[in-house]
Amino acid sequence: MKVEIGRSLLQERMREASVSLEELAMQLRYKPERLADYIEGKRIMPLKTAVSIARTLGCTAEALYEWVPAD
Template sequence: MKFELGRCLLQERLNESDMTLEELSRQLRYKPERILDYIDNQRVMPLKTAISIANSVGCNVQDLYELRPID
């Protein structure tokens, strides 16, 4: 089955982990603006970034986006 990415769920994952955007950006050495772009759906996370973010907030990579099945 194929999927397309829907809305980014990073803000929800940050809330669940009690981690702030600033803490995440410091830990991964990313500019907060870049992470905000992901949260606001202005950019799609590259796989390496998504893996690092998922590891940092304690979730699976698939939990960072809504996934919509496509035919």
């Protein structure tokens, strides 16, 4: 089944893991602004980034976005 990327769930996953934007950025050595862009939907996470974030937060890369069935 084909899917499209929906909204980012990064902020929700961070909340569940009790991790702030600044803490996550520091752990991954990413700029907080870049993570904020992912949260706000201004950028889509590359797969490598999504896997790194997911492993840090204790979830799957798929759990970082809503997935919408495509026509």
